[in-house]
Amino acid sequence: MIQNYFFSSSFFFFVFLYSLTRFITQCSSVNPNFEACSHTTCGNQTIKYPFYIEGRQRSFCGYPGFGLICSDNGFPMLNISNYKYVIHEISYPTQSIRVSEAVISPPNATSSSSSCAIPRIYNITLDGTRFSFASNQSDLFLLFGCNLGLLPRNFRKYSVGCSAENETISVLGMPEDGGDLRYASEKCNGSLVVQTRIGNETKGGEINGDVVRRGIVLNWVVAICSLCEETGGKCGFDTNQTAYSFKCYCPDRDHALRCDPPVPG
Numbered sequence: 001m002i003q004n005y006f007f008s009s010s011f012f013f014f015v016f017l018y019s020l021t022r023f024i025t026q027c028s029s030v031n032p033n034f035e036a037c038s039h040t041t042c043g044n045q046t047i048k049y050p051f052y053i054e055g056r057q058r059s060f061c062g063y064p065g066f067g068l069i070c071s072d073n074g075f076p077m078l079n080i081s082n083y084k085y086v087i088h089e090i091s092y093p094t095q096s097i098r099v100s101e102a103v104i105s106p107p108n109a110t111s112s113s114s115s116c117a118i119p120r121i122y123n124i125t126l127d128g129t130r131f132s133f134a135s136n137q138s139d140l141f142l143l144f145g146c147n148l149g150l151l152p153r154n155f156r157k158y159s160v161g162c163s164a165e166n167e168t169i170s171v172l173g174m175p176e177d178g179g180d181l182r183y184a185s186e187k188c189n190g191s192l193v194v195q196t197r198i199g200n201e202t203k204g205g206e207i208n209g210d211v212v213r214r215g216i217v218l219n220w221v222v223a224i225c226s227l228c229e230e231t232g233g234k235c236g237f238d239t240n241q242t243a244y245s246f247k248c249y250c251p252d253r254d255h256a257l258r259c260d261p262p263v264p265g
Contacts, residue, residue, distance in 0.1 A: 061234070117164040133197060143173075143188050160208055161209040
């Protein structure tokens with residue numbers, strides 16, 4: 001009886017010890033890439049694939065060219081066409097971002113800044129490999145260096161702000177249709193014509209500085225991450241020259257597209 005009791009106790013002890021050892025081993029062997037690519041935040045926005053914050057996350061947690069800088073005021077910023085853009089909103093379900101050039105809506109703007117000033121901005125150029133313009137937006141042309149006193153009175157409706165250098169000089173925002181744009185561009189001394197976009201919901205309504213500062217909407221055109229996330233993984237990108245491709249970082253290891261279901265036993 002005593003021998004049976006000793007055998008039974010020893011058996012359950014070894015089973016417990018084996019289970020505990022296996023549990024500890026599994027917990028300590030979580031894929032380091034999975035842990036490295038945990039989602040983070042910049043201000044009130046969640047940052048995850050295809051984006052990553054430079055200096056805070058590893059570059060393989062995002063797509064090449066999607067590295068962000070998180071400003072001191074909590075605004076993510078992205079480099080497009082060699083200019084810095086502030087990201088106001090990120091929508092992962094629609095794969096879109098709303099951005100404006102940093103000089104027109106700087107993340108460190110203060111209430112003392114001129115309410116009418118619109119600094120000179122530049123045309124945004126997209127090569128199609130990272131972003132494309134979202135639909136439901138119309139072209140808007142900005143003309144700098146305009147003196148409203150030299151233009152017909154009805155042109156005042158196009159005023160969206162003033163020059164950052166001289167508040168008596170206006171900035172006009174005009175659609176391409178009609179002859180007003182051509183006329184104004186000829187009359188505005190030293191004008192710089194910049195093409196931007198506004199939402200179609202604004203078309204026909206008042207165009208002001210707030211509409212311009214609101215920015216434009218872009219869609220990103222990289223691999224969709226949903227299948228990986230739905231199976232418990234975190235998306236990333238392998239930039240190794242021999243395996244330049246999307247990766248799904250799972251708790252056990254890296255996978256091509258999705259995490260495999262756990263193997264029983």
